[in-house]
Amino acid sequence: MKAVGINGYGTIGKRVADAVAAQDDMKLAGVTKRTPDFESKMAVEKGYPLYISVPEREELFEEAGIKISGTIEDFYDKVDVIVDATPEGIGAKNMEIYKKLGIKSTFQGGEKHDQIGKSFNSFANFKDSIGADYVRVVSCNTTGLCRTLKPINDLAGIKKVRAVMVRRGADPAQVKKGPINAIVPNPPTVPSHHGPDVQTVMNGLNITTMALLVPTTLMHQHNLMVELENSVSADDVIDKLENTPRVILVEASKGLGSTAQIMEYAKDLGRPRSDLFEIAVWKESINVVDGELYYMQAVHQESDVVPENVDAIRAMLEIEEDPAKSIAKTNKAMGIKG
Ligand code: NAD
Structure with a gap:
């Protein structure tokens, strides 16, 4: 072996x-x-x-x-x-x-x-x-983006992605990193490096990203706007993501309305180190408006x-x-x- x-x-x-x-x-x-x-x-x-x-x-x-x-x-x-x-x-x-x-x-x-x-x-x-x-x-952010964009591309074809990433300021054990009381555009330039990083594995994808750091250690949170080639409904996207490995759908209405509650869920699952290897997509956030898909997701940076x-x-x-x-x-x- x-x-x-x-x-x-x-x-x-x-x-x-x-x-x-x-x-x-x-x-x-x-x-x-x-x-x-x-x-x-x-x-x-x-x-x-x-x-x-x-x-x-x-x-x-x-x-x-x-x-x-x-x-x-x-x-x-x-x-x-x-x-x-x-x-x-x-x-x-x-x-x-x-x-x-x-x-x-x-x-x-x-x-x-x-x-x-x-x-x-x-x-x-x-x-x-x-x-x-x-x-x-x-990276953890790029892995999170690929996990959901790849199945969506397979389902409906992607014309263009715009994504805003709210990044955790530090990992839980990193006591010397921050911010502890600020919102920091990071990088302050647009586009951020995340879009080009996605393109290293999804060649040819039209994606532009922006990112900021916030005072939390638990997870990253992503907000995506995806122009689609083909017309699909929000239910089609929900169905696709429900059947995608390493992606879970979570619902705010069922007590999973924040990264803190999602991490609590991982603890309750009895996962080692309370890790959540899957990308958690908020089901309620999935919507298609004028051919453009919108959704929000959370990424456990230490484990995905x-x-x-x-x-x-x-x-x-x-x-x-x-x-x-x-x-x-x-x-x-x-x-x-x-
Ligand atoms: P870390 O600081 O937690 O761990 C790095 C380990 O390497 C430590 O045990 C350190 O003692 C050891 N080390 C330091 N210098 C070394 C050397 N010269 N030779 C051998 N070991 C050495 O770092 P991390 O967060 O695990 O990050 C590691 C890599 O993973 C980085 O490239 C990071 O960007 C990437 N990454 C980190 C995260 C995250 O959220 N932590 C997520 C995805 C990817």
């Missing part, structure tokens, strides 16, 4: 580690850490081989009583593919090391498309990554890209070449809506 290693066991990395460990057609060979903190301790407790990315820090891990399986050099020997989930900009530098060693890798949305050369979304362009060596899983990393590994290692089969397999193993 092919061995997967996680370089950068943080917000995304630890979730992808659990998702890989849950699959039966790949194995988790290890994770890397720089600091002997609670995440290092818990990785070892879960039985994940822990390698240190800064070999000079071995003593610190010893002092903390955290058993390591080796250094990053040992880690490279053990893996067929790396999920690089290091902070923005480091992945592209690591790619040079992986290239020298001949190890395949997925990267995250913080890296630039041009530096990695190929971007990935399970629904939009899985097949482009079959056998590929280096693939970037698009996790299943896409698993699918990207299957495509790159040619474990599965049919996107629908990979998506279904990942979903089943992770308890995601299929």
